[in-house]
Amino acid sequence: MAETQQNQQKFPAVQGGGSLIVAWQVKGKKILVVGGGEVAAGRILNCLNADALVTVISPAARLNPEVAYRVAEKQITHIDRNFEPADLDDPAINMVLVAVDDPAASTTIWKLCKEKRIPANIADVPPECDFYFGSVHRDGPLQIMVSTNGKGPRLASTIRKFIATKLPRDAGSAIETVGRLRVKLRQMAPDPKDGPKRMGWMTSVSDAYSWDEMCGMTDEDMNNLLRYYPSGKVPSIDVLKAMRGNPDVSQLDVFDGSFGFSVGA
């Protein structure tokens, strides 16, 4: 009993009623969009932003201007007719998004998708959805998705815009920098055995600098920073700046543990 209580305090309590929010990887994968109206246009943009191969099925006369534009620009493939069951025969179809004003047709497509185990979303019909969409803020590699779990789609969009005003201006660019540093580090220390050390050091790096400092980091700074990895240390931004253009910096005693303090002097 005492142990159970201790554990209840120690481990996070379950908060049911949410969704499992995931970043689906659809680069180069086929997504079928049935319908070509305003909702379909939003879905299509989401898919293109994730580098999916999108095919839209809809009579040309019913394409909204944005969808028609993306067809004309060859951003997406267009099948100029209503949906037919054979459209799902391609085993490479990764996902199906339906946005048509025809509940009976929607339900038929949903059932076919379930038979074939293809993840599907029927717009505005929650029981016929493997997943919902939310409101997504995008800044380079950064994506922030706001879901109200169907309670208030408009509020989701309001919250997304509110968050966008609060984020550091260069958040996306700072994340790019960290991403490049991770790649460089993996090239320098590729051994899978070093995984925990790499992860630990990257965590220290992520915590050591402000957004602004991260954004201002040059390739030279990153290369200098990486020289600290073997020691597990992370220098201050002032130390990194002092190292710029200083080819003799390796002569300094910054890599022996006393690290950094003499460099800026």
Added chain:
Amino acid sequence: MAETQQNQQKFPAVQGGGSLIVAWQVKGKKILVVGGGEVAAGRILNCLNADALVTVISPAARLNPEVAYRVAEKQITHIDRNFEPADLDDPAINMVLVAVDDPAASTTIWKLCKEKRIPANIADVPPECDFYFGSVHRDGPLQIMVSTNGKGPRLASTIRKFIATKLPRDAGSAIETVGRLRVKLRQMAPDPKDGPKRMGWMTSVSDAYSWDEMCGMTDEDMNNLLRYYPSGKVPSIDVLKAMRGNPDVSQLDVFDGSFGFSVGA
């Protein structure tokens, strides 16, 4: 040409390189978690927060304390051995999450999942993932997921915490209120034909009040607010407050278009 340029300005540009972020619906659905370490513990909590039925497959000796606690509390089902291919035979399995330190075993499970078209995530092996996880803020019905698309998992967590400090204190509760209002409205005006009118009015309502005002709304306020729906109008919060406990409010001229201004007087 001129038209193309106009359209380029009119429609959002595609920003490739992102993920398709979706809120997966797993309530009452079976999710298999292979492995019982720290990463598995995080995945399991995500799944339980989304009301999934979780089965964890791992020798008992390798369960981390949190996973062992959730098994003991019967929050999840436990199969006390290593993974076997027959574990995937149940057609009700909705998703498979693998977090074991065994790349060969992981790859085998990934391939089996793909044969059976079961969405899967092999932790730390991006090419063997249909989807990635991110860092999720949770406040009742509100979920905010931060993804750096693999560039900086630590930064994702930093950004999530940063956002949490900026959000209005009662965001989750305000969303609950709006959700309840939507349900009441659908009961009052259930005709599917009224969908656009309902959606338009809910949008006006969502835009009309501050978070604080939304949170403070009582059931009586909501019922009074709903009386404005037929007119398509939305009263100020002061008007709603003035209506409290006033059974004769329907006598006032607030529903005829001149709406609201006399009520607070």
